[in-house]
Amino acid sequence: MPETIQRDSLIGKRITKLDAPEKAGGKTRYIQDLDVQGQLYGKILRSARVHAKIKSIDTSAAKALPGVHAVITAADVPYQRPIGVAKDHFPLKTDRVRSLRDEIAAVAAETEAIAEAALKLIKVEYEDLPVLADPNDSLKPDAPLIHPEPHGATAKHDHLKQAQGIAYLGKPDNIAMTFDYQQGDVAAGERESDVVFEDTFHLHYVTHCCMGVSGIIAEFDPSGNLLMYSNTQVPFLHKREFAEILNMDPARIRIIQPPIGGGFGSKLDIYPFEPITVFLAKATGRPVKLVFTREEEFLASPTRQPVILTLRSGCKKDGTLTFRTVRTLHDNGAYTSWGATTPFVMMQTISSLYRVPHCLYHTKAVYTNNPYAGSFRGYGNLQATFAVEQHMDMMAEAIGMDPLEFRLKNAQDPGEVTPQGMHFKSCGFKECLTTAAEASGFLAKFKANEADKAKPGRFKRGVGMASMLHVGGGAKIYPSDGCGTILKMDDFGSVTLITGASEIGQGSETVLAQLVCEELGVPLSAVRVINNDTEITPWDVGVHASRTTFIAGNSAIGAARKARGKILDAAAKMAGLNAADLDLRAGHIVEAKNGTVVMTLAKLLRQLHFSDKAELVVTSFYYEPPSKHQDKHFKGDVSAAYAWATQVVEVEVDTDTGIVRLLKVTGAHDVGRILNRLGLEGQIEGGIVMGQGYALTEELMVENGVVRNPGFRDYKLVTAPEIPEMDVRFIETMDGEGPQGAKGVGEAPAICIAAATANAIYNATGVRIMALPFTPEKVYRALHAAKKEAA
Amino acid sequence: MTALDNYVAPTSLEQAVVQLQELGEVTILAGGTDLMPQSHAGRVKFKRTLMNIRRIPELRGIVREGDEIRIGALVTISEMMAHPLVREHLPLLVSAGDHFASDQIRNAGTVGGNICNASPAGDTLVPLMVLGAHVELASKPDDTLFRRSMPLPEFFVGPGKTRLAPAELLTAVRLPIPPKGFVARFHKFGTRPALDISAISIGVAGVLKDGTFSQVRVAFGAVAPTPVCGCATEEALEGKKLDAATIAAAARAAQDEVHPISDVRASAWYRKEMIHNMTKRILEDVSANH
Numbered sequence A: 001m002p003e004t005i006q007r008d009s010l011i012g013k014r015i016t017k018l019d020a021p022e023k024a025g026g027k028t029r030y031i032q033d034l035d036v037q038g039q040l041y042g043k044i045l046r047s048a049r050v051h052a053k054i055k056s057i058d059t060s061a062a063k064a065l066p067g068v069h070a071v072i073t074a075a076d077v078p079y080q081r082p083i084g085v086a087k088d089h090f091p092l093k094t095d096r097v098r099s100l101r102d103e104i105a106a107v108a109a110e111t112e113a114i115a116e117a118a119l120k121l122i123k124v125e126y127e128d129l130p131v132l133a134d135p136n137d138s139l140k141p142d143a144p145l146i147h148p149e150p151h152g153a154t155a156k157h158d159h160l161k162q163a164q165g166i167a168y169l170g171k172p173d174n175i176a177m178t179f180d181y182q183q184g185d186v187a188a189g190e191r192e193s194d195v196v197f198e199d200t201f202h203l204h205y206v207t208h209c210c211m212g213v214s215g216i217i218a219e220f221d222p223s224g225n226l227l228m229y230s231n232t233q234v235p236f237l238h239k240r241e242f243a244e245i246l247n248m249d250p251a252r253i254r255i256i257q258p259p260i261g262g263g264f265g266s267k268l269d270i271y272p273f274e275p276i277t278v279f280l281a282k283a284t285g286r287p288v289k290l291v292f293t294r295e296e297e298f299l300a301s302p303t304r305q306p307v308i309l310t311l312r313s314g315c316k317k318d319g320t321l322t323f324r325t326v327r328t329l330h331d332n333g334a335y336t337s338w339g340a341t342t343p344f345v346m347m348q349t350i351s352s353l354y355r356v357p358h359c360l361y362h363t364k365a366v367y368t369n370n371p372y373a374g375s376f377r378g379y380g381n382l383q384a385t386f387a388v389e390q391h392m393d394m395m396a397e398a399i400g401m402d403p404l405e406f407r408l409k410n411a412q413d414p415g416e417v418t419p420q421g422m423h424f425k426s427c428g429f430k431e432c433l434t435t436a437a438e439a440s441g442f443l444a445k446f447k448a449n450e451a452d453k454a455k456p457g458r459f460k461r462g463v464g465m466a467s468m469l470h471v472g473g474g475a476k477i478y479p480s481d482g483c484g485t486i487l488k489m490d491d492f493g494s495v496t497l498i499t500g501a502s503e504i505g506q507g508s509e510t511v512l513a514q515l516v517c518e519e520l521g522v523p524l525s526a527v528r529v530i531n532n533d534t535e536i537t538p539w540d541v542g543v544h545a546s547r548t549t550f551i552a553g554n555s556a557i558g559a560a561r562k563a564r565g566k567i568l569d570a571a572a573k574m575a576g577l578n579a580a581d582l583d584l585r586a587g588h589i590v591e592a593k594n595g596t597v598v599m600t601l602a603k604l605l606r607q608l609h610f611s612d613k614a615e616l617v618v619t620s621f622y623y624e625p626p627s628k629h630q631d632k633h634f635k636g637d638v639s640a641a642y643a644w645a646t647q648v649v650e651v652e653v654d655t656d657t658g659i660v661r662l663l664k665v666t667g668a669h670d671v672g673r674i675l676n677r678l679g680l681e682g683q684i685e686g687g688i689v690m691g692q693g694y695a696l697t698e699e700l701m702v703e704n705g706v707v708r709n710p711g712f713r714d715y716k717l718v719t720a721p722e723i724p725e726m727d728v729r730f731i732e733t734m735d736g737e738g739p740q741g742a743k744g745v746g747e748a749p750a751i752c753i754a755a756a757t758a759n760a761i762y763n764a765t766g767v768r769i770m771a772l773p774f775t776p777e778k779v780y781r782a783l784h785a786a787k788k789e790a791a
Numbered sequence B: 001m002t003a004l005d006n007y008v009a010p011t012s013l014e015q016a017v018v019q020l021q022e023l024g025e026v027t028i029l030a031g032g033t034d035l036m037p038q039s040h041a042g043r044v045k046f047k048r049t050l051m052n053i054r055r056i057p058e059l060r061g062i063v064r065e066g067d068e069i070r071i072g073a074l075v076t077i078s079e080m081m082a083h084p085l086v087r088e089h090l091p092l093l094v095s096a097g098d099h100f101a102s103d104q105i106r107n108a109g110t111v112g113g114n115i116c117n118a119s120p121a122g123d124t125l126v127p128l129m130v131l132g133a134h135v136e137l138a139s140k141p142d143d144t145l146f147r148r149s150m151p152l153p154e155f156f157v158g159p160g161k162t163r164l165a166p167a168e169l170l171t172a173v174r175l176p177i178p179p180k181g182f183v184a185r186f187h188k189f190g191t192r193p194a195l196d197i198s199a200i201s202i203g204v205a206g207v208l209k210d211g212t213f214s215q216v217r218v219a220f221g222a223v224a225p226t227p228v229c230g231c232a233t234e235e236a237l238e239g240k241k242l243d244a245a246t247i248a249a250a251a252r253a254a255q256d257e258v259h260p261i262s263d264v265r266a267s268a269w270y271r272k273e274m275i276h277n278m279t280k281r282i283l284e285d286v287s288a289n290h
């Protein structure tokens, strides 16, 4: 036993993720690798038409196929209820299909091959309806309705109207959702402006491309309890929602989350395949496993929200921003998922990234027969930032100010409460701006490129910057944003941390373990994290809004501090010392002032076990601190802390081909405090690459409701040689409420890249492109088409 | 997935062509890198018999025969790239291989498969064409082994369609050893540097002597239902000095003679523009480096 131990800390170190050996060793058992005794395989028959009435479905031949255990259609599940954010979506379609992904029937069979063969035997008769492929068309007065009211509550549709709690009611028009926000008086703002710009920006469809495709296993036990192995990001909310949809007692639903092969927001909603698999399990009395094919993943998992955004903004000659007016049209697709609610986040960037006195924001999400959008890392912020940050550069140029100075002049400071009501208690925005600009040599490059742009030459260099604001301390989307923790200590000094927060690859397990180590003075190897079973873990809102480190971290700290208090009290009594003079270090109880070892933690714990002196299981919870919640006009605070970042992108544009290469990205991120440096770098590098794909290569091509590139051959993810050099800097603002001062960072790094790339292309070529992605052909056209057509 | 009635794996060319003749309905499997994805996607249906040709020694290997180099149908892209004869005499095939798929695919995919798959974007086809390749075909319609040969461009009929007869096997490609002063370039234009399908590709070859370009061969990929010869471009170059005016005229000729389609990868307009710009760039590079 050492005689003295000095205080050591894991905070800020480069810590390998706890699940890294397992993942790198290929041993992780994803949903694809799980099999349950007696399981059947489920497959879904999707629509062959974009928009049509279902005249008839004949499943007889499929049912007769040997090895098939069930073939179900909407008629077999009269109890099904609509799912989704607006409850406009039946898992199995009743009388019509509204997009190509629509589920018409499902099969459970002995093998996947038999299930597949059975699908081919199902005959469906359709009667085509006119297709709405453009949200502008959906708004026309004579546009066909995508969700007409279920006709006349006839006997056939009685169950729709009668379903308790939630019912599918249809819509009198094609508007799925609207958001309106106003601060100040934009007309007055415009009168004060010396410069005004108005432009329309087009943001495209992209999808998450998780390495692990969607999947689920559903199983009923003989008592009627439902067990789901599911990749959801929000197990507790889903437990409740499934109960509603399935008309079950929530207490009878258990969700186990196997390790997830990528989330990025895609697992935030319930999708039809999940209740359908439950229906199949119910119909067959057997466990049913359903896993998507890659093509199905492209066709039937959610997308990022496509947006047409018109931005009008102005400033004074001295560089003061005056107003912003924004109108957006969101292509909602055929059903409503979280994509429709992205305006909630977009308006934060529009109103509060910079100080703008007057703002007006109208947005409509409109039904079409296209794929529907869900939540996706950044949640609308990539789209809003793309427009706002391009206008920032345009206005700066118009008044003859450099982009950095213009931004600094309007950037938020700590302590600010914006007109929307967001309170920036910690704010490193200006430091992000100056750090990223200095580290990249932004100003010198910006000016040099500008001077070179008119010179002859095939390759042009450009540099561009963009900044972002995003929630970093949870999101007050629900009435409360909380997380519970149970912490258990064994008699060898090991700790089991049972947390409500899910691990979806972001590294939360590791960070939570570090925070516990910090309080209990145990090595990382002494901590186990349990986080994937609703029957065991305490409640949590779920993984979204970059909240886990902040909320679950604070909750874990709370539990660890309780345990620490008990341990030190007991040790003090035993050793006849004062608890306040003791500390926990490297698995020992020591005297705080000089590190003299008093006893090992394990020994103390063994003495406490089976005694009435202490309970070695503690519970704790954390809710974000009270604040002014947003009212129905969207005024109020949305997070306990906010994350800031500036990214500078350097590009090379090949004017002969339109190919844009990202040479370097310099990022400065206000992360509050670095907890796990390695994890943080991983998040930021991954986010940059995701942003790069959004900016340059990725596009789900949807034409008349048909996805034309449902595979990795023509849906172009960024490949290794395209990844730019990265220089990532961290700004530590030590947030007062954050766990050890940290703020959320999960979404932040993906947000700026497209906007900064647009600005860099302009710096290189003098051509501004307001539609994504910047594919070679699009850039080439922008550079040459006008000139060539004139010639 | 398709259920197969029969699987055969002949161990000699003789056995293979006899089986092809007798069994009639046969799908040939080489590396499978085209066949398997196409069958998964439902674009290709397996015939009654699947014939694995990978155990036929006669289809392997790269050898010199007189003034020709013979590349066996089963030679993988990786083997082709690594072979000393190819590196010495046909470096164009090495640079084409460099832009071909990924290492994993290059280790499995074969030259014969690339040719028989007959994709207009197949990346060995344009280089093989400008190198003057002939395909070698074998069958056994009666008691004697029947071999025939044809210039590669004649082999292609349409996307996925060739002049291969139903009971015929592609055994090899033959390429003349290039003369002195021979220069050749291949440019695969895709929108990303790795694992991409050509939006267009261009091959240019000829003999450059005293600044004059002769015996010129030009071919284009992904601009027509098959890889095509660039006859007008050849004409614009044949016997000319590679100066700025010639290069400009050749690039224009190239742009005018291709008639590509628009698809998810590129529009027809953009493809024509790229044919122009990349032809120009290749020729400038040839003229600057020789």
Ligand SMILES: Cc1cc2nc3c(=O)[nH]c(=O)nc-3n(C[C@H](O)[C@H](O)[C@H](O)COP(=O)(O)OP(=O)(O)OC[C@H]3O[C@@H](n4cnc5c(N)ncnc54)[C@H](O)[C@@H]3O)c2cc1C
Pocket: B027, B028, B029, B030, B031, B032, B033, B034, B035, B036, B037, B053, B073, B074, B099, B100, B101, B102, B105, B108, B109, B110, B111, B112, B113, B114, B115, B116, B117, B121, B122, B123, B124, B164, B168, B169, B170, B171, B195, B196, B197
């Ligand atoms: C991820 C990926 C990336 C790719 N990238 C590229 C690329 O960059 N460039 C490119 O050109 N291709 C690419 N391909 C396509 C493919 O790899 C090549 O065309 C390869 O050369 C095919 O060879 P194979 O041996 O695998 O052919 P197979 O798939 O075995 O066969 C292809 C076809 O040819 C027939 N066939 C094969 N050999 C013979 C023979 N000796 N006689 C008669 N018929 C025969 C088969 O019946 C089949 O119809 C890619 C494929 C994948 C999956």
